[in-house]
Amino acid sequence: MKVKEYRAMSSEELLQKEKIFKKELFDLNYQRRMGQVEKPGRFRNIRKGIARILTILKERENDGSKR
Numbered sequence: 001m002k003v004k005e006y007r008a009m010s011s012e013e014l015l016q017k018e019k020i021f022k023k024e025l026f027d028l029n030y031q032r033r034m035g036q037v038e039k040p041g042r043f044r045n046i047r048k049g050i051a052r053i054l055t056i057l058k059e060r061e062n063d064g065s066k067r
Contacts, residue, residue: 011060014053014057021049021053028043028046
């Protein structure tokens with residue numbers, strides 16, 4: 001997803017998306033240990049998605065405290 005798409009989501013939707021990404025990352029790590037990972041590049045994309053979500057949530061939190 002693009003950053004614009006994340007910014008258009010509500011905070012609740014972002015938290016749900018973060019949970020989904022974390023579960024998917026956990027599953028991929030399990031598959032890595034079993035030697036069954038089909039798309040190893042997916043690790044990087046998931047971690048970047050989580051970081052983007054956390055950044056947007058932190059920005060929203062800081063904007064609320066400044067006002």
